[in-house]
Amino acid sequence: xxxxxxxxxxVYQKHLTRTDVSADEGFLLIPYGAExxxxxxxxxxxxxxxxxxxxxxxxxxMMERMQKMMKEEELNRKAPPKPPAKPDSQ
Numbered sequence: 001x002x003x004x005x006x007x008x009x010x011v012y013q014k015h016l017t018r019t020d021v022s023a024d025e026g027f028l029l030i031p032y033g034a035e036x037x038x039x040x041x042x043x044x045x046x047x048x049x050x051x052x053x054x055x056x057x058x059x060x061x062m063m064e065r066m067q068k069m070m071k072e073e074e075l076n077r078k079a080p081p082k083p084p085a086k087p088d089s090q
Contacts (some may be wrong), residue, residue: 014046018077032080 016039 004051004054006049007054011043011046011050015043
């Protein structure tokens, strides 16, 4: 999550000022909020593109790990069974 937030910081910096970001949560209800609202579609699109790129990399890595695990499991199933351990003769 931290990496995604780090990816999004430049998007917000590109579209908003420090004052925009520090406004209280009701900013959309005031005239000032109306000035920020037009930037939202562009910010959303850019954010989604960045997030998708990061998530795609993570999904690719996960798929590689899963394929490796499946191959290892298949090899384990094909391996001949180990003979039972011989009891100590005492």
